[in-house]
Amino acid sequence: MNPxxxxxxxxxxxxxxxxxxxxxxxxxxPDSASTVSLSVNYLPAKFSATMLDPGPRRRxxxxxxxxxxxxxxxxxxxxxxxxxxxxxxxxxxxxxxVNLNDGWLKKGAQGMATPxxxxxxxxxxxxxxxxxxxxxxxxVALIFCLLAWFNVFQHADILRAGNxxxxxxxxxxxxxxxxxxxxxxxxxxxxxRMFLAIYTFLLWVVLAFVAAPGYLTYKxxxxxxxxxxxxxxxxxxxxxxxxxxQNQLQCCGYFSPFVEATVSQTCYSRxxxxxxxxxxxxxxxxxxxxxxxxxxxxxxxxxxxxxxxxLCSNHVTxxxxxxxxxxxxxxSMNSMAVIMDNYxxxxxxxxxxxxxxxxxxxxxxxxxxxESLYASFLVSSxxxxxx
Numbered sequence: 001m002n003p004x005x006x007x008x009x010x011x012x013x014x015x016x017x018x019x020x021x022x023x024x025x026x027x028x029x030p031d032s033a034s035t036v037s038l039s040v041n042y043l044p045a046k047f048s049a050t051m052l053d054p055g056p057r058r059r060x061x062x063x064x065x066x067x068x069x070x071x072x073x074x075x076x077x078x079x080x081x082x083x084x085x086x087x088x089x090x091x092x093x094x095x096x097x098v099n100l101n102d103g104w105l106k107k108g109a110q111g112m113a114t115p116x117x118x119x120x121x122x123x124x125x126x127x128x129x130x131x132x133x134x135x136x137x138x139x140v141a142l143i144f145c146l147l148a149w150f151n152v153f154q155h156a157d158i159l160r161a162g163n164x165x166x167x168x169x170x171x172x173x174x175x176x177x178x179x180x181x182x183x184x185x186x187x188x189x190x191x192x193r194m195f196l197a198i199y200t201f202l203l204w205v206v207l208a209f210v211a212a213p214g215y216l217t218y219k220x221x222x223x224x225x226x227x228x229x230x231x232x233x234x235x236x237x238x239x240x241x242x243x244x245x246q247n248q249l250q251c252c253g254y255f256s257p258f259v260e261a262t263v264s265q266t267c268y269s270r271x272x273x274x275x276x277x278x279x280x281x282x283x284x285x286x287x288x289x290x291x292x293x294x295x296x297x298x299x300x301x302x303x304x305x306x307x308x309x310x311l312c313s314n315h316v317t318x319x320x321x322x323x324x325x326x327x328x329x330x331x332s333m334n335s336m337a338v339i340m341d342n343y344x345x346x347x348x349x350x351x352x353x354x355x356x357x358x359x360x361x362x363x364x365x366x367x368x369x370x371e372s373l374y375a376s377f378l379v380s381s382x383x384x385x386x387x
Contacts, residue, residue, distance in 0.1 A: 121315060121316065121317065121318055123311075123312035123315035123316060124188060124312070124315075124316045124317070126308050126312050127184070127188050127196070127308060127309065127312045127313070127316060128188055130304070130305040130308040130309070131181055131184040131185060131188060131199075131305070133301060133305065134177060134180065134181045134184065134203075134302070134305050135177075135178070135181040135185075137177070137298055137301070138174050138177030138178045138180075138181055139174075139178060141170065141173070141174035141177070141298075142171070142174035142175060142177075142178060145167065145170050145171040145174055146171075148160065148167055149167070149171070155248050155249075155283065157244050157245075157247075157248050158244070158245055158248050158249070158280075158283060159287070160244075161237060161240075161241040161244045161245055162232060162237065162241070162245065162280075162284070163217075163287070163288075165216065166213045166216050166217055166220075166291065169209060169212050169213045169216065170213045170291075170295075172209055173206060173209035173210050173212070173213065176202070176205060176206045176209055177206050177210075179202070180199060180202040180203060180205075180206050183195055183198055183199045183202060184196070184199040184309075187199050187313070187316070188316065191316050191317045193313060193314060193316065196309065196313035196314075196316060197313060199309060199313070200306070200309035200310055200313055203302070203305060203306045203309055204306065206302065207299070207302050207303070207306065210295060210298050210299060210302055211295065211296075211299055213291065213292075213295050214291070214292040214294075214295025214296045214299070215292075217288045217291040217292040217295070218288075218292040218296075220284075220288055221284070221285060221288035221289060221292070225281070225284060225285065225288075226281065229277070229280060229281055229284060233254050233260060233276075233277075233280075234254075234260060239262045240262075242260070242261070242262040242276075243262040243264055243267075245276055245280060246261070246262060246264065246266075246267050246276055247264070247266070249276055249279040249280060249283070250266070250273060251267075251273050251274055251275060251276035251279055251280075252266065252267035252268075252271045252273035252274070252275070252276070253267065253275050253276065254275055254276055254277050255275040255277060256274075256275050257269055257270075257271045257273070257275075259275070340360070340363070344356055344360055347359055347360070
C-alpha cells in the first residue's frame with residue numbers, strides 16, 4: 001500500500017480541509033461544518049455549467065459566443081432526453097423550454113421576430129382535462145343543490161323537509177369540489193407544485209363527501225325504507241314538515257285525515273284527499289334511487305382524477321422545481337478542497353504517488369485558467385455596467 005499523498009495545495013486546499021475530509025470519513029455529517037457542501041458525499045458525474053463557465057447563462061450556445069464549452073445544463077423540454085441533466089443552473093431563466101433572453105423570438109419568413117410556440121407537457125394536459133371534468137360536475141351538482149334549497153323545481157320542498165341531511169352533505173361535496181378545482185387551476189396554470197399537492201389532498205376529502213350521500217341514500221332506500229318513513233313522519237318531521245309534504249303531494253294525514261295530519265285549508269277531518277304514506281313512499285323510492293346512482297357514478301371519475309393528480313402533479317413542467325440547487329448542496333471552495341483531498345487519496349492508493357501528483361498538477365493548471373477567465377469576465381462586466 002502506497003502512502004497517502006499530501007493534501008493538495010491552494011487554490012483547492014484551505015485551512016481545515018483535511019480535517020473536514022477526515023471528519024467525513026469518520027462518519028461526521030457536514031452539519032458540523034456549515035461551510036462544507038453536502039455534495040462532498042459523492043462525486044457527481046456532471047458538474048454544473050455555472051462552475052465551468054461562471055459567465056451569463058446561455059442555453060444554446062451561438063457561434064462566437066464567449067465562455068468555455070462546458071456541458072449543457074438541463075431543464076426545458078429536453079430534460080427527459082438521454083444524457084440531459086434534470087436541473088437548470090442558478091441563473092438560468094429558461095423555464096419550460098422558453099429562454100427569455102436567448103432565442104425566445106425566432107425569425108419569421110420575412111426576417112421579423114415572431115414568438116416561438118409554447119408547449120405543455122402531456123402530464124399537464126392530463127391534469128387540465130381531469131380538473132375540467134371535476135369543475136363541470138361540481139358546478140352542475142351545486143346548481144341542482146341550490147335549486148333544491150331555493151325550492152325552484154317541483155317537489156323540492158319535500159327534499160328540504162324529508163331529506164335534509166343528504167341535501168346538506170351533497171351541497172358540501174359540490175362546494176368543496178369547486179374550491180378544489182379552483183386550487184387545481186391555480187396549480188396548473190401557475191405550474192405550482194405546492195398548489196397541486198394541496199389539490200391532490202383535497203381530492204380525497206371531496207371523494208369522501210361525494211360517496212357519503214350515495215351511501216346514505218342507498219342505505220335508506222334498501223334497508224327498511226317503510227320503517228324509516230314511518231318513524232320520520234311520526235317523530236322527526238313535526239307539524240311544519242308534514243304540512244309541507246301534504247301541500248306538495250296533495251294528500252292529508254299519514255294513512256287518512258284522522259292519523260297524524262296537520263290541519264290546513266285542504267286537509268281537515270272531512271277531506272277526501274288520500275293519506276300521504278303511499279305517495280311519499282313512491283317519491284322516496286324514486287328520488288333516493290336517482291340520488292345514489294348519480295353519486296356512485298361520479299365516484300369512478302373522481303378516483304381517476306385523484307390518480308391523475310397523484311401521477312402528474314410533479315410533472316406539470318419538464319423541470320422539477322425552480323431549477324436552483326438547494327443551498328446545502330451548492331459547491332464552495334471548502335467543499336472542492338474536501339472533494340479534491342478525497343480524490344487525491346484515491347488516486348494515490350490506486351496508481352501511486354507520482355501518477356496522482358501529475359494528475360493533481362494538471363487539475364490545478366486547469367483551475368487557474370478558469371479563475372483567470374472568470375476574473376477577466378468580472379472586469380469586462382464591471383466596465384460594461386459603468387459605461
